[in-house]
Amino acid sequence: MDDPVLLTGAGGRVGQAILRHSGDRFEWRLLDREPLSSEKLPAGVSKDDVYAVDVTDEAAVEEAMEGVYAVIHLAGDPRPEAPWDSVLRNNIDGTHTVLQAAVDAGVEKFAFASSNHAVGAYETDERTPEMYRPDDDFKLDGEELPRPSNLYGVSKASGEVLGRYYHDHAGISVVNVRIGNLTEGHPPIDYERGQAMWLSYRDCAHLFERCVLADYDYEIVYGISDNDRKYYSIDRARDVLGYEPTDNSAEFEG
Ligand SMILES: NC(=O)C1=CN([C@@H]2O[C@H](COP(=O)(O)OP(=O)(O)OC[C@H]3O[C@@H](n4cnc5c(N)ncnc54)[C@H](O)[C@@H]3O)[C@@H](O)[C@H]2O)C=CC1
Numbered sequence: 378m379d380d381p382v383l384l385t386g387a388g389g390r391v392g393q394a395i396l397r398h399s400g401d402r403f404e405w406r407l408l409d410r411e412p413l414s415s416e417k418l419p420a421g422v423s424k425d426d427v428y429a430v431d432v433t434d435e436a437a438v439e440e441a442m443e444g445v446y447a448v449i450h451l452a453g454d455p456r457p458e459a460p461w462d463s464v465l466r467n468n469i470d471g472t473h474t475v476l477q478a479a480v481d482a483g484v485e486k487f488a489f490a491s492s493n494h495a496v497g498a499y500e501t502d503e504r505t506p507e508m509y510r511p512d513d514d515f516k517l518d519g520e521e522l523p524r525p526s527n528l529y530g531v532s533k534a535s536g537e538v539l540g541r542y543y544h545d546h547a548g549i550s551v552v553n554v555r556i557g558n559l560t561e562g563h564p565p566i567d568y569e570r571g572q573a574m575w576l577s578y579r580d581c582a583h584l585f586e587r588c589v590l591a592d593y594d595y596e597i598v599y600g601i602s603d604n605d606r607k608y609y610s611i612d613r614a615r616d617v618l619g620y621e622p623t624d625n626s627a628e629f630e631g
C-alpha cells in the first residue's frame with residue numbers, strides 16, 4: 378500500500394515503539410506538537426513528512442490528512458491523573474478533530490489509542506489483586522461497557538464513542554486499542570497490575586501494524602502481550618486483526 382499512514386503523537390513512547398519496529402513497513406506521515414528530533418525518525422522519513430501540529434488545530438490537521446490511507450491516533454495527554462481541562466482539550470477535542478478530518482479526507486481506517494483506564498473500575502477491591510494472577514478466571518473481552526477509573530479514562534471512553542459515531546455515520550473503519558502497560562525491554566517490576574497488562578514494544582508495533590493491514594468495521598481490542606497473568610482476552614485481536622503476540626510477562630518472573 379503506497380498511500381501514507383498518519384501517526385499522531387509520533388514522538389511519544391507508543392509512537393516510538395511503533396516506528397522502531399515497523400519503521401520500514403509503511404509510507405509514514407508523522408505528527409506531533411513537539412518537534413521530532415532526527416533520531417526519532419525512521420530511515421526514509423524526511424522532514425517534509427513531519428508535521429509539528431496540535432491535533433486541535435483543524436486546518437493544520439486537515440493539511441496533514443491529505444491523501445492518507447490510515448490513521449494511528451496516539452496524540453493526547455497520557456497521564457491517568459490528568460486534569461479535566463487537559464483531557465477535554467487534548468484527548469476529546471483532539472480526537473474529534475482528527476476523526477472529522479479523516480472522514481473528510483476519505484481515510485479508510487482509524488486506529489485509536491484507548492486505554493486500560495477506560496475500564497479500570499472493573500478492578501474492584503473484591504477482585505484485586507487475585508485478578509492479576511494466572512489462576513483467576515475473571516476476564517474482559519471488549520464487549521463490556523466502559524467503567525473509567527479516572528477522568529483520563531473518561532476521555533478514552535469518549536474517544537471510543539466518537540469512533541462509533543463516525544463509523545456509523547461516515548463508514549470509516551475504526552479499531553480501538555485499549556493499551557495496557559507499554560514498558561520497554563521487560564514488564565514492570567514488582568507491579569502485578571502492570572505485569573498482567575504488559576505490552577512489549579515489539580508486540581505494540583505488530584498490533585498497530587495489523588490495525589493498518591486488517592479489514593474490520595468497528596472493534597474494541599486489548600493491547601497487551603500474551604501474559605499468563607492477563608485478565609483481558611486477546612481473542613478478538615487475534616481473530617479480527619491477525620494479532621500474534623510474541624511476549625509474555627511470565628517469562629521475566631524468577
Ligand atoms: N504508554 C502506555 O502504556 C499507554 C498509552 N496509552 C495511550 O497511548 C497514547 C500514546 O501514549 P504515550 O506514547 O505513552 O504518551 P507520550 O506522552 O509518550 O506521547 C504522546 C505524544 O503525543 C503528543 N501530544 C500530546 N498532546 C498533543 C496534541 N494536543 N497535539 C499533538 N500532539 C500531542 C506529545 O507531544 C507526545 O509526543 C496516548 O493517547 C495514551 O493515552 C494508553 C494506554 C497505555
Ligand SMILES: O=C1O[C@H](COP(=O)(O)O)[C@@H](O)[C@H](O)[C@H]1O
Binds near residue numbers: 455491557571
Ligand atoms: O493509559 C495508560 O495506562 C498505563 C498503565 O496504567 P498504570 O496506572 O498501571 O500506570 C500508564 O502507564 C500510561 O501512562 C497511561 O497512558
